[in-house]
Amino acid sequence: MKICISSGHGKFVDGASCYINEVEQARRVTEETAENFRILGHEVLVFHDDSSTSQQQNLETIVAWHNSCGEHQLDISIHFNAYVETDGARGTEVLFLTQEELAGKVSAAISKSGELINRGAHYRGDLAFLNGTTAPAILCEICFVDAKLDVEAYQKNFAAICQAIAVSAGGRPRRPVLVHFSGTCSWFGGPSDMGVASDEGLAFIHEYETHPWMFLDQQPEGTTGLARRLDADGVYYVACRWDYSVTSKEMLRDHTQLALVRANGRMRLAYPADWGPHEEKTGRAADLSPALMEALGIMTDEYVDVYYPIPESRGG
Numbered sequence: 001m002k003i004c005i006s007s008g009h010g011k012f013v014d015g016a017s018c019y020i021n022e023v024e025q026a027r028r029v030t031e032e033t034a035e036n037f038r039i040l041g042h043e044v045l046v047f048h049d050d051s052s053t054s055q056q057q058n059l060e061t062i063v064a065w066h067n068s069c070g071e072h073q074l075d076i077s078i079h080f081n082a083y084v085e086t087d088g089a090r091g092t093e094v095l096f097l098t099q100e101e102l103a104g105k106v107s108a109a110i111s112k113s114g115e116l117i118n119r120g121a122h123y124r125g126d127l128a129f130l131n132g133t134t135a136p137a138i139l140c141e142i143c144f145v146d147a148k149l150d151v152e153a154y155q156k157n158f159a160a161i162c163q164a165i166a167v168s169a170g171g172r173p174r175r176p177v178l179v180h181f182s183g184t185c186s187w188f189g190g191p192s193d194m195g196v197a198s199d200e201g202l203a204f205i206h207e208y209e210t211h212p213w214m215f216l217d218q219q220p221e222g223t224t225g226l227a228r229r230l231d232a233d234g235v236y237y238v239a240c241r242w243d244y245s246v247t248s249k250e251m252l253r254d255h256t257q258l259a260l261v262r263a264n265g266r267m268r269l270a271y272p273a274d275w276g277p278h279e280e281k282t283g284r285a286a287d288l289s290p291a292l293m294e295a296l297g298i299m300t301d302e303y304v305d306v307y308y309p310i311p312e313s314r315g316g
Contacts, residue, residue, distance in 0.1 A: 001170055002043040002072035004135070005030055006062050008079035010049030013058040016082030018146035020154075026078045029142060029162055033078070035213075036166030039269070040310075041256055045069050063132035075137035076169065077129045081144045089149035091117025095139040097130040102169065103138050109168035113160040113266075115153045116143055140165065159236065160295055163269050178247055181240045181306040183285025185263075186277065187293055188239060190232025191220040200225040203239075203275035204249035211255065214271055230273065236261075236292040237273035240285065240306055247308060261288065263296040263304040272308065 007026035009015035015022030027048050037044045047065045052058035066075045083090065092110045096103035103121035111118030124130060130137050142161065143150035154161065188196065205226065208215050214237060215229045223229065230237065238259050242252060251257060252272040259270045270292055277284045286306050293299065 001074065002045075002069075003037055003074045003076065003170055004045045004047070004066050004069045004072050005034055005037075005076040005078065006047040006049075006065065008062075008077055008139075010052050010058045010061075012051075012053045013049065013055055016080055016145045018082065018085055019148060019151040020080070020145050022080040022082070022145055025080055025142070025145075025154075028158075029165075030078045032159070032162035033076075033165045036163050036269075037170050039256055039258060040166055040170055042166075042170050045072075059128040059132075063128060066129075066133045066135070066137075072135050074169065075129075075133040075135045076165075077137070077139040079139060079141050081141040082146050083144060085146040087148045089117055089153070090144040090147040091119045091150065092143050093119035093122055093141045095122050095124045095127065095130065095141065097123070097125060097127075097137065099136050099138050102136070106138060106140060106165060106168045109164040110140070110142065110161055113164035114143070114157040116150060138169070157295070159234075159291075160268060167269070177307050177309065179240070179243065179306075179308050181285045181304075183303065184283065184301045185286045185288055185293070185298070185304045186282065186284055186300045187232070187290045188276065188287040189227055189230035189237070189273065189289060191216075191223070191228055192232065193228060196225070196227045198223040198225060198228060200227040202226050202230075202273060203242075204252050205273065210253070211271075213255075214273065227274070230289065232290045234291055235289055236268050236270040236295065237289045238270040238292065238306055239272070239274035239276040239287040240308070241277075242272070242275055242308075257309040259306050259308040260310045261286070261292060261296065261304055261306050263298045263302065266296050268292055268295050269310065270306075 007030040034044045094103040094107040
């Protein structure tokens, strides 16, 4: 599927601003969501307006870009809402002209993954983006920039929100589940993991340059191995006892094929990163990044299910 996604407003056309700035965060969500679409196997084009100097020009520029992208199946605009400053929460919503079902699906996904109130799908017949784009379109209002609890939830769950938009809006190529691990878990990787040697590598990822998004920009002081360079607090990754005759090292290195990790009523996508843990020593089924454990709301020795690659049905 080919998807075109843009951030609302522009470099010289301000959006809403309070606890966070709409233009800055819309660009951030747009880029991260686009990467998740790519991970799921879709073709994605991205646009940020860096030239317009008026609201009307901005709207015309964004619509014109979407309509210039050739044949594609979905247009998405990323925005943040605003009303009156509050310490409370207001939630997320997705606006539509023709795509009510899709808008409802995406709003529910953002709400669940972002721990935000679900305001649902809302019909809007007065918006230039929805009226002007020729492909099916939705406009996502991620949260309210002036609602403190919204902003805190958004900042905490940024990665999960972006994954949720991609999965709910675009789906993914159909692939059979090859392996399922179930049992207790622990964490591994990153500068604080003293359970791995300072020079310890990873089982099937051998160079920083092949997967830079999984690692810290700089090698931690006093270390040389990739295990300690993993971005433990910023990336969702997982290690299981992979059977390489079923899921080859080459397949596990493929960043378009993610694992789905489920625990505590939550689900997250994760990159396979290593082989482990040693069952005879720990009895555990999986090692996760601290960021992934936090996103799932679990601690060491709580239960997880890991499906690889992403299963066709993620319900339940």
